[in-house]
Amino acid sequence: MTALDEAPQRSATRFPPELTRRMVDRMRDGSLDTFPHAVAEPTSAFTDPVRFERERDVLFRHGAHVVGWAGELPGPNTFVTKEVAGVPVLITRDGHGELHAFLNACTHRGAQVAQGCGEARRFTCPYHAWVFDPIGDVVGQPEAWAFADIDRSTLGLRQLPLASIHGLLVVGLSDDVDPQAEFAAIADQLDSFGYDQHEVICTETFSLRANWKIIVDVNLEAYHVKFLHRESLNAFVMNHAVHDIFGRHARWVFPTFADASIVDLPEEEWPEPAPLTLVHMFFPSCVILETPVSSQMLRIYPGDRVGECTVELTEASIRPVQSEEERAARGLGAGFTGKILGGEDFPVAQQCQRGAESGLQQFVFGAIEPMLQHWHAAWRDAIAAPTDDVAVSITMAPVDSER
């Protein structure tokens, strides 16, 4: 659990200035961050049911997952519910401001004790009306005499590991997970993003016929933007990306405005916030697109089969909305992103899945797609894939990153 008043002082800028400097350097010389080689990934990574079951067990059931922002629980006695890799989760803030996470499953016979989000001092199960408080204790049982031989203190909601890392909510789906430790490598990088102030605007859910990793992959490179998104995003995005790796997590940054006027300005005249999009990649499958005014979170989870997944796209304002106009503007932003993902990225990702299932032997990740290389290595490392199933370098030639 973690307290309301733990929120640290935030620095004035949302995006680290050092990142903007590196990005502008890349814009000026027409290049981008690269890895030394192209590599190949066997398509079995996206089609093998044995690997898929191991991923579900190691990465998801025994992993730590970013599920939202502390700003979603803005005061005492507030709550949110989340679906996390098929597991119903309830997060509460109690009357003292402490956060708690629970399996959203009644300890009588498993029904979900809460739906949606809001304010509540009590959670009443819809089935037989057992009542729980925000710290998970049973505080009401109709016909309680019938359960008198079970110690009521053993019937509280099952607590799940939870950390609020500068307002980023991270949950473990089993007791052996330490969310704080899993995010220690990147925690210091998150203090300027104001996650404790975020207000969710809307969420859209997608059910897709593609392995969950292919859907993560579409967020990891801008190489495709001027082709797949030539009529949409291409007007806004330039592929002069820089990236940083923090343990298994990572971030990458690309310039957002194609007019590139920032390159002609001295640093003291750069606009604030900087004209860029920063993409946080939180292991194993959460992506946040950080824009100057919003955070767009993608939570990507395996489906029932290796070639299926679900995606939750959540749009948040980076601070509580002040007007209906502002809410409408954020809603439009969410609609724009949902349309591009749902109309352009996800359909082509499903095509890639068909290709993988049709006998293609490998996918190839270029030197200009360093995040893809990092993430596939991190996933393989985490599930300790056998050595005959690892990516291999397919070229040793120096790579020219000029565009």
Ligand code: FES
């Ligand atoms: S399942 Fe919740 S009260 Fe019976």
Ligand SMILES: [Fe+2]
């Ligand atoms: Fe895309």
